[in-house]
Amino acid sequence: MLEFLRYDGRKRIRGSLYVSIGLALLAAVVIWVFPSFQESFEGDELLEAYPEGVLQLFDIQTMASLEGFLAFELYVFGWTILFGLYVAYSAAEVIAADVDRGRMDTLLAMPISRARLLAERFGALSVPILTINVLVPPVVLVGAWLIDERIAVVDVIAVHALSIPYLFACGAIGIVCSVAFDRAGIAQRAALGVTFGLFLLESLLQETDYEAVGAIAPMRYFDPNEILLEGTYDLAGAAVLIAMTVVLVGVAQLWFTRKDI
Known part of the structure; x- marks a missing residue:
């Protein structure tokens, strides 16, 4: 049981460690430079020089405290954008790579349903996300x-725990792209474009008449500022992200089951 999940999970261990080292170094650098910038951001006077569009895009609320500095430099930029894009990109090759390289027929000749194959290979994304x-x-x-x-x-x-449903939602976007396109490169570029496009959509439509449209973006339901600066945890948002993941993976399974390879 779960042979594909274990196999794919083992293959992702090395990459997960490399990304962990990269993000750990980013965290260390952000914390290391904070004391040098702290006085400059005292009272957030320096933020007044930032364009309003930049403040809105990255949801910068304050950089005068370590929590605010981390929220922007590490968790909005590093987690919401970079890590989210990485997970979507990784998920986009789950199905498309084997179709592109002509290996999918061999996999489907095994006694396993397409839905189970997709679910197990998607589940292997838990290795980088959790690691x-x-x-x-x-x-x-x-x-x-x-x-x-x-x-x-x-x-x-809490900010790391609540990022897990968000990252799986990004992965679910990637898995739909992986089924939609037979070329791995196209699927990966589509996953990157859709994920980053949703980030822009949610960021730029805030406090506008079209703000409700941003409800389709996973980024709406994961707010590092809210967690680190206010100490409040959006459990309802996490539930929405879980539901979003289940729906998208279900759509991908149904599509893959009916698709000609």
Whole structure:
């Protein structure tokens, strides 16, 4: 049972460690440079020089505290954008790569349904998602301690825990693209475009007459600022992301089951 999940999961371990190291280094650098910028951002006076569009796009609320600095530099940029794009990109090759390379017929000759094959290979995305969210928080907490800054341990754990449903939702976007396109490169570019496009949609439509359209974007339901600055956790938003993932994976399974290879 779960042979494909285990096989794909093992293949993703090395890449997960590399990405973990990259994001851990990003976290360390962000924390290391914060004391140098802290006085410049005192009272958020420097933020007044930023264009309004940039503040809205990246949801920058404050950079005068370590929590605000991390929310923007690490969690909005590093997690919501970079890590979200990475997961969507990785998911986009799950089906399309084997179709593109002519290996899918061999896989489908095995006694396994298409729906199960897709579900198990999608489930292997849990390896990078969970690995990175386990390895990076200690770097954040130790880094904050080293520069003598207080940061709530529970909030750091919460921001990583609540990012997990968000990242699976990004992966679900990628898996739909993987079924939609038979060329892996096209599927991956489509996943990147759709995911980043949804980020722009949600960011730029805030406080406009079309704000409701942004409800289709996973980014609406994961807000690092809310967690780190206010200490509030949007559990309803996490439930929406889980539902969004289930629906998108279900659509991908149905599409894949009916698709000619």
